[in-house]
Amino acid sequence: xxxxxxxxxxxxxxxxxxxxxxxxxxxxxxxxxxxxxxxxxxxxxxxxxxxxxxxxxxxxxxxxxxxxxxxxxxxxxxxxxxxxxxxxxxxxxxxxxxxxxxxxxxxxxxxxxxx
Amino acid sequence: xxxxxxxxxxxxxxxxxxxxxxxxxxxxxxxxxxxxxxxxxxxxxxxxxxxxxxxxxxxxxxxxxxxxxxxxxxxxxxxxxxxxxxxxxxxxxxxxxxxxxxxxxxxxxxxxxxx
Numbered sequence: 389x390x391x392x393x394x395x396x397x398x399x400x401x402x403x404x405x406x407x408x409x410x411x412x413x414x415x416x417x418x419x420x421x422x423x424x425x426x427x428x429x430x431x432x433x434x435x436x437x438x439x440x441x442x443x444x445x446x447x448x449x450x451x452x453x454x455x456x457x458x459x460x461x462x463x464x465x466x467x468x469x470x471x472x473x474x475x476x477x478x479x480x481x482x483x484x485x486x487x488x489x490x491x492x493x494x495x496x497x498x499x500x501x502x503x
Numbered sequence: 504x505x506x507x508x509x510x511x512x513x514x515x516x517x518x519x520x521x522x523x524x525x526x527x528x529x530x531x532x533x534x535x536x537x538x539x540x541x542x543x544x545x546x547x548x549x550x551x552x553x554x555x556x557x558x559x560x561x562x563x564x565x566x567x568x569x570x571x572x573x574x575x576x577x578x579x580x581x582x583x584x585x586x587x588x589x590x591x592x593x594x595x596x597x598x599x600x601x602x603x604x605x606x607x608x609x610x611x612x613x614x615x616x617x618x
Contacts, residue, residue: 419604429610430608431606431611446605491553496546
């Protein structure tokens with residue numbers, strides 16, 4: 389069964405460094421999402437992406453964040469200059485069609501630790 | 504803004520018992536979707552069941568069923584004949600019918616099924 393995959397599973401970085409979190413959505417999916425979960429808190433929406441552009445973003449998704457679909461298979465989240473409060477689990481998701489009619493399939497997450 | 508609240512951080516039942524997980528939400532929308540997602544240990548979130556707010560009939564998927572009370576803004580998940588494989592974190596989530604593509608999650612309930 390097709391799955392969303394994410395790499396790396398755990399990333400440790402120093403404050404101020406740039407990180408890129410990678411996701412491979414399910415191959416025929418067109419809609420892509422990033423969520424994050426700070427330890428002990430709710431899963432929060434960051435951004436949705438369709439047709440090579442951001443379709444919605446939350447207040448969390450400020451200028452330090454960017455997303456890209458550099459080729460036909462990867463979907464990346466870049467944090468330009470990491471802060472301690474960016475430490476969280478980051479989940480990628482994809483869906484085959486528009487919401488809410490199509491299920492979002494989630495990846496296993498990347499745990500980002502900012503020191 | 505929509506909020507989702509799960510008031511039970513942890514629950515534990517014996518195998519084969521029935522368990523009900525609670526979820527309440529707040530919204531001014533009239534049409535929306537509600538979801539229960541399951542996240543087994545070290546695995547990705549998967550959709551368990553979904554409910555469309557305009558449908559009065561409660562959704563059912565095999566051993567999983569919901570009790571949707573629109574006026575009370577309540578959406579509980581019942582797991583019948585619980586199995587060891589049901590051990591997971593369960594998230595209740597909300598999505599508007601139109602416009603937004605994001606899922607709004609509750610805090611999660613950690614469910615343990617004991618042998």
